[in-house]
Amino acid sequence: MKLKGRTALVTGAGAGLGREIALTFAREGANVAINDVRREPASAVAAEIEALGVKSMAVVADVSDSVDVRAMFEEVVAAWGTLDVLVNNAGIALMSDAVKANFLQAVGELVANGRMETSVGAARMMADSQWRRTLSVHLDGTFYCTREALKVMEPRGSGKIINMASIAGLTGILGAPDYSAAKAGIIGLTKSVAREAIARGVYVNAIAPGYVDTALLDFLEPAMKQMIIAQTPIGRLGTPQEVAAVALYLASDDSSYTVGQVISPNGGYVM
Numbered sequence: 136m137k138l139k140g141r142t143a144l145v146t147g148a149g150a151g152l153g154r155e156i157a158l159t160f161a162r163e164g165a166n167v168a169i170n171d172v173r174r175e176p177a178s179a180v181a182a183e184i185e186a187l188g189v190k191s192m193a194v195v196a197d198v199s200d201s202v203d204v205r206a207m208f209e210e211v212v213a214a215w216g217t218l219d220v221l222v223n224n225a226g227i228a229l230m231s232d233a234v235k236a237n238f239l240q241a242v243g244e245l246v247a248n249g250r251m252e253t254s255v256g257a258a259r260m261m262a263d264s265q266w267r268r269t270l271s272v273h274l275d276g277t278f279y280c281t282r283e284a285l286k287v288m289e290p291r292g293s294g295k296i297i298n299m300a301s302i303a304g305l306t307g308i309l310g311a312p313d314y315s316a317a318k319a320g321i322i323g324l325t326k327s328v329a330r331e332a333i334a335r336g337v338y339v340n341a342i343a344p345g346y347v348d349t350a351l352l353d354f355l356e357p358a359m360k361q362m363i364i365a366q367t368p369i370g371r372l373g374t375p376q377e378v379a380a381v382a383l384y385l386a387s388d389d390s391s392y393t394v395g396q397v398i399s400p401n402g403g404y405v406m
């Protein structure tokens with residue numbers, strides 16, 4: 136077991152990648168706190184984790200709210216005394232109906248003529264509220280949780296912080312300027328904090344998955360998914376397990392020389 140007796144907190148763990156990462160850590164012997172902004176899924180995953188014979192707790196908090204985040208860390212540390220691993224995973228993906236309609240038209244043009252003539256208009260039509268919500272959940276949330284984790288990890292001289300970035304932050308993806316900016320920001324944050332925290336034995340790294348089959352992609356129309364798959368050399372979406380395996384590597388002692396890196400399981404979408 137690679138994480139026996141360690142304590143972990145996974146944000147956004149009520150579904151998708153976060154849930155799978157939490158289950159993977161628990162199977163390797165970790166006690167895992169399950170954060171989500173939604174209570175029911177967080178409690179359900181916490182029950183799944185406990186059934187594996189380790190400790191769990193559901194901690195409801197909106198990671199974009201620094202007061203919520205502080206209270207969440209206080210609760211986890213009060214219960215378990217310390218924190219070994221933080222996974223900053225909570226995230227959202229927003230696309231307006233107008234952008235989706237343009238996107239579908241552009242995909243049709245691509246198939247028919249080999250090039251897109253319609254701009255999807257995601258930047259041009261972006262509402263302030265969407266821009267701010269995406270940046271605050273992903274980038275503010277990652278920063279707030281990282282700040283609290285460092286207060287626990289730096290004094291004791293060890294810890295692992297794993298930030299969920301995306302290929303969107305490496306290459307920019309069509310129709311998602313807010314999401315791409317947030318994920319690129321997470322990559323910059325990861326590298327800067329990695330440089331300071333390793334002085335106290337705290338490892339900070341990021342994962343930049345390609346497109347993975349979770350509810351986050353539910354807003355994509357079938358034609359949009361087909362285009363994504365056609366652009367992915369391996370010819371399919373990723374699975375949550377394929378991302379959780381990278382998270383386990385970064386959480387465990389196997390990654391003892393891996394500092395400030397961005398590991399991208401993406402089926403070849405970005406090379």
Ligand SMILES: NC(=O)c1ccc[n+]([C@@H]2O[C@H](COP(=O)([O-])OP(=O)(O)OC[C@H]3O[C@@H](n4cnc5c(N)ncnc54)[C@H](O)[C@@H]3O)[C@@H](O)[C@H]2O)c1
Nearest residue numbers: 147149150151152172197198224225226301346347349351
């Ligand atoms: N699925 C993909 O293709 C993909 C690819 C690259 C990166 N990612 C990233 O992986 C992470 C997880 O995505 P997923 O695919 O599992 O999505 P998901 O929608 O399946 O799960 C996300 C979870 O985060 C929770 N959440 C949302 N906002 C929150 C907040 N403010 N505070 C706390 N919890 C919140 C949701 O309730 C949900 O349970 C996200 O950061 C996402 O951007 C996903």
